[in-house]
Amino acid sequence: MIRIGNASGFYGDRFAAVNEMLTGGELDYLTGDYLAELTMLILGRDLMKDPNRGYAKTFLRQMRENLALAVEKDVKVVVNAGGLNPAGLAHALRELATELDVDARIAHVEGDDLRSRAEELDLGQPLTANAYLGAWGIVECLRGGANVVVTGRVTDASLVVGPAAAHYGWSPEDYDALAGAVVAGHVIECGAQATGGNYAFFTELDSLDRPGFPIAEIAADGSSVITKHDGTGGAVSLGTVTAQLLYEIAGPRYAGPDVTARFDTIQLAEDGPDRVRISEVRGEPPPPDLKVCLNTLGGFRNAVMFVLTGLDIEAKAELIKRQVHAALADNPPAEIDWTLARTDVEDAPTEQRASALLQCAVKDTDAAKIGRPFSGAAIELALASYPGFTVTAPPSDASPYGVYRAAFVDAKAVPHVAVAPDGTRTDIAPAARTQQLTEVAEPALPEPLAVGPTRRVPLGTIAGARSGDKGGSANLGVWVRSEQAWRWLVHTLTVDELRRLLPETAELPVTRHVFGNLLALNFVIDDILGQGVASQARFDPQAKGLGEWLRSRHIDIPEELL
Known part of the structure; x- marks a missing residue:
């Protein structure tokens, strides 16, 4: 089996995890997921400020500390930290390797960024438009001898599928093996969520203070064992793996650009302490379209949180609502939304437990309208409103907010390019066989439990x-x-x-x-x-x-x- 570890589940995950994974035990590959729908918006705003940005800068800092170690241990690194500028991150990594005097071969994958073709593809005028590419660009880079592969927006599981397919020589039609690797990738992509993080039954775990990051040991047939380095915190169990399998999915058909994995075929079994075996996964040809993540700037947002304490909570809320609406009547925001959270309890032993929270959130395309004019108007009521008036923060300016939507484009319309360490560019063909997604009929249900008391x-x-x-x-x-x-x-x-x-x-x-x-x-x-x-x-x-x-x-x- 090859051992593929993960050291990042999001942009902002534990910085030291890269070093912990490289020093904690044997690995063949180390992956890192830095992208999410919100991250693409953040990187898009970064790119607006500086065309040389648009990638996850954290990864560059992590490589400053760990690139030499990864090369020394012959651990290949595959990450999607390239974001909106994988070529820029690859260039920065080559400069870093030269500075550190490390013989590291850096490759990258591009083609997912569709901003320049948004109108042609009927995607509107988004700030970011990124198609979810698959694993074969990563495969090409690894087969070309890369030590580090940087991608933009690929599916999260592709970071694991690519190394497995490159190692075992899978073909694009080895659907069951690819589907097995997709499932393994889905389990480890979110880092410590597979080792006890965010786990419903966390009180049953011996140690969750600093959970280790997960590892997928993948076999030639695509089956895998999920585990972690010995001596690290957290746990790998049927429960932690099941929890992660259910994360951010829909129905039994889990579609990707390379294969549709049938999550209703997954079989789990304990394989020893902190080891869970995944087997029997079946795969089908992928759909003909690629999903595209679109982010636009929706306008500006601001909010004030009022604290309502003690008696007459509802009446206090109605009073401040009337007063704020009156104060904004001459130039009202496009949207105004009130949310009352009854966090208070009767006869409370502390003031905090006697208090409810009332949020007033506003949105508008004009930042000036809902900046200090809005929050200042709310604060001006401090001595003229409900008894005990207080807020959780001083007046603030408006901040931009984004709007996400998904679109789908023909995979044949999206370039997928592997750029080797020497700059050689290789076009990756879309899947030759595709299959439209259809709903899976609900399976026969077991007999109901005879319910007693x-x-x-x-x-x-x-x-x-x-x-x-x-x-x-x-x-x-x-x-x-x-x-x-x-x-x-x-x-x-x-x-x-x-x-x-x-x-x-x-x-x-x-x-x-x-x-x-x-x-x-x-x-x-x-x-x-x-x-x-x-x-x-x-x-x-x-x-x-x-x-x-x-x-x-x-x-x-x-x-x-x-």
Whole structure:
């Protein structure tokens, strides 16, 4: 098996993880995921300020400390830190290698950036427009002898699929092997989320203070074992792997540019301490279109958070609302939104627990209108409004916000170019065989559990959950750890029951997908995040806590499961 580690799950992850992975044990490849939908917007704004930027500068700093070590250990590094400027990052890395006197061969992959062709491809006028490329550009770079491969926007799993395909000589039609590597890549792409981070049952782990980063040991047939370096914190278990498998997915067909992986075929098994085997994954030809991440600047946003303490919370909220609306009546913002969080409790032992939070958020295309004129108007009411008036921050200026949407373009219309260390450019052909995505029929459900006495307790007493964002939608995966609990869950947690437990979803489109092989359900909740994380449409804009909210809700659970 080859050992492929991960040292970054997002732009801002643990800086020392690269060194920890290189020094903590044996590796063949080290990957790093630095990009997300929001990150592309951040990099796009960086590029507006300086055309030489647009990449994840953190990775360059990490390589200053670790490039020589990686070359010495013969660990190939594959990252998507190139963002909107992979050629620029590759150039900076070559300069760094010269400065450090390290014989490092740097290659990069480009072609995903479609900004200059946005109008031609009917994509509007976005700030960023990046197609999700696959693994074969990475494969070409590695076969050409690169020590470091930098990409722009490729699928997260491609960072793992590329090294595996290059090592084993897979062809583009080795669908099952590719699908297995996609699943392994999906598990380790988010770093410590596979080793106990954000894990629903975290209180069961011995040590989560500093979890290690994950490793995928991938075999020639695409099967894998997920593990971590010996002696590191956290844990790799059926639970931590299941949780990550359910992260940011939709239905059983997980589509990518190289292969569609069937998540309903995944089989998990314990393989020793901190080792989970993934096998039996089946793959299908990819769809003919590539997904494109589009970000635009939506305008400007500002907010004031009022603290309401003690008695008459609702009346205090109504008073300040009327006063703020009156103050803005001559030049009102395009959007104004109020959110009252009743965090207060009756007869509270502390002032903080006696207080509720009322947020007033405004949006407009004119930054001046909702800058100090807005927040200042709110503060001017300090001595003329509800008793106990206070806010959580002083007046502030407006800040820009982004709008995300996804589009799809024919893969044949998107260039995919591998640029070797010597500058040689190789065009990567799109998939020769494709297959349109279709829905998978819901599988036959197991017999319902014969329910005896029940107890009303939080759902999380027996069920784990993990949630996240995909544009304006959220996914919420829920799993249990026994066949008995599964027989209860799959018949109990319907779409209607989810809507009852989470009233915020009551009027939204919700789709349920059944993964009996994982004892899991996945719910896709459309429109709950508005125009995406950068629009800040919701208290939890990336839906990271949505699953934990669900787990905290009380439901009648059979006593035999408790």
